[in-house]
Amino acid sequence: MVDPIGGANTDPETSGLRRRAPEEVAQPAQALLERGLTEEARAMASAAIRSSPDERSAAPLHAVLGEIARREGNWEEGVRHFEAAAAHLPVTWVYASLAECCWRTARLARALECYRRWAEEAPANGGPRLGMANVLRALGRFAEARQHLEKAGELNPADARVHAARGCLHASLDEFDDAERELSAAAALDGSLAFCRLIGFGRPFFEKLAGLPEVPAPPVIAEAGAAPGFSAVVLTSCDPLYLRKYGPYFLASYAQNAPRRSLLHLHLYDPRPELLVEVKDLFARAGIGRYVVSGGHVEVNDGTDYTRRVIYSCGRFLYLPAWMEQYRAPVLALDIDAVLENGARQLVEFAAGHDAGLTSREPPDSPWLDILAGVLVANPTPAGLSYFRLVRNYISHYLRAGEAHWHMDQIALYCSLRMLRRFADPPGIAWFSGEALHAGIWHLGHAYDYKLADERLARYRLGGRLKPDERSGSFPQEIWRWLIKR
Known part of the structure; x- marks a missing residue:
């Protein structure tokens, strides 16, 4: 027709x-x-x-x-x-x-x-x-x-x-x-x-979370030019499907607009070994010579794709405190479907002198939406580490209880902050302006494919051809396994 x-x-x-x-x-x-x-x-x-x-x-x-x-x-x-x-x-x-x-x-x-x-x-x-x-x-x-x-x-x-x-x-x-x-x-x-x-705010819950064990950083599976001396770390994480769909735009925009002397850290969920060939090719085509790639297999207790995808969406918060301690530099954490224009350096600078930089939803909506998980700055101060450890423990607690749900990362960011304000020393927060943020970093969004037609993406297209989308198998278990137990 x-x-x-x-x-x-x-x-x-x-x-x-x-x-x-x-x-x-x-x-x-x-x-x-x-x-x-x-x-x-x-x-x-x-x-x-x-x-x-x-x-x-x-x-x-x-x-x-x-x-x-x-x-x-x-x-x-x-x-x-x-x-x-x-x-x-x-x-x-x-x-x-x-x-x-x-x-x-x-x-x-x-x-x-x-x-x-x-x-x-x-x-x-x-x-x-x-x-x-x-x-x-x-x-x-x-x-x-x-x-x-x-x-x-x-x-x-x-x-x-x-x-x-x-x-x-x-x-x-x-x-x-x-x-x-x-x-x-x-x-x-x-x-x-x-x-x-x-969603919880009470003292018994807060004390229970505070007693959960540390989560070590996952292993590095590739790196280049990662010697000390970087000013900030730009962190993103994804599975192979999202890497192929959004990764080229993210990496091209990072190469053009990242903070000076920054290090890119890409964490991959469930990568096959051959995916590293694609990743290195993407880095080369984007002109990125300083990076770290970590990765590991995600095994879920109920075996459902829903639970796996929830972990993909919030898993970086499980390792963020370990990376903060490892790098001892500001960490700008972004979703892989973000496109950096001119705001990345400004966000890191604006959050300087604070323990974290967070974005509040405008207008306010709910405890599961009011702090956006897709863009934040984590500074490795004592209060910053305490906050993101509590966020990590919040997510870990519910994953181990078999309660994996969308919005878990944003709920953890919101409720952890409210509990620290009630029962301990809260972190100092630099609140990013939504208007300024959207001018410098904008999201495509997995549910908003119409944005892929945005003419602004034209300047962030990489040459070459990616492999077609496919479900990736797991990385060898001897490299790393994270097992969620009931």
Whole structure:
């Protein structure tokens, strides 16, 4: 099938659309989207908008494109399309979706306005009340947030999201026992919120974590030019799949924009020996001559791919304290799907004189999202080491208990900081500005493949050809094995 609005079209479901008014195309485009044919729906709606005589007739098509953007997590595009739709299509679901997109892009006043409009049109629905509570909590208007949560609970008493939002509100107010109770209730009601069970703030838990053993650094499997004298270490970790998907962009951007005299440390999960040939080729093509590569096999007790991928996402925190002690230099830890532009050196410099540099989510969201794990600076001060040891022990505790869940790293960063503030000497934190951070380091994101089309990536393409994505086998067990025991 070609362009459904112009040109030959042999699809019986969409042929003849050229003769329809643009607003009549929205329904078949939505039907394609619901069948999972996202690109076909996008092409159909986009072509119809181009032929639309005015914005009013294009409004339903903007709603379809907004929904596509919302599902892809492309919140800025969602705002653009839903605003265009809402101007001429004032229906409840458009305002509900626009509210979510505005909330995700920190347009809090507009989000609140849309949630209120939704609440007026659907007074028996607790959803808009919950949305207003989240926005008001982010604005620091806690009393109003509590009122809306009470109403949401009356309308939807079995909604796990209400319990989760109550837990977040209690955590914001330092009401830690109440926060744990509500978050546990949310996890019990909804399996998708199982990670809420991992959130803890109490002294017995803190003392238990403090007594866990050290985790040694994994073995080095390749290195070059790693003699002392570097100013900072840039650390990233990944499995072979992500190395092949995002590694070329990361390494090319590192080569162009890394802090001066820095050392690159790449940690690989489950690499085959032949992967080192690819890694060294990537380094050579990027022009990186100073690096350390460590690696090891991850064996999980339940054998599931989910648990393995959770460990891939947070495993570097298990070894971060050991690397901090080894290097005795600032460690800038980044996700492999990051692209460095001009902010890496500034982040290290900004965190100087502090124990850690962290990024808080804007707007504030929850204990599992409020401290971003993808960008941080760890300084090897006594307080910095104490903080990241507690983070390590937090993650290790739950992995050994068989509780591997997404957001574990961000939960550990958040709760460890709150417990140190309650029961010990907290680290001094340099909080990175989200706006400045995004200008210097931006993320592609495994769930946001649309970003791979970003024109900024053109300057970070490496020549040559990578092997196709494939599941890697394990590195020989005599090199290293990390076994999680129940």
